[in-house]
Amino acid sequence: MTQITSSAVQPITLYRWVAHITYRRDAGNEVRMVSFEEIADLHEIVEAGPNFYAIESIVIRPGGRCEAVTIEQAERS
Known part of the structure; x- marks a missing residue:
């Protein structure tokens, strides 16, 4: 998993999602x-914080x- 904030510019590895x-x-809002690789991995990312109520x-x-x-x-392939 790779994570960056909108204020940081660094190379990332693109996984599946x-x-x-x-x-x-x-x-003001912050975008991360x-x-x-797997949709289920998003759960751990969100739980790691910041607080999900934010x-x-x-x-x-x-x-x-x-x-x-x-x-x-x-469907054809």
Whole structure:
């Protein structure tokens, strides 16, 4: 799993999934990007903190390792 905050710029390894977790802070929202292999891994990331009651949103997307396909294209292969 790789994790960076929006204020840090560093190379990351893209795993199968990427999530942008938006946390509420007194000074304004903070977005953290995390990359992980299995959706179930997101549970441990969230539990590790910051406090999950401070989460405003979580957006999960494929990590981009493979070309995007439609449902129909995937069903044909």
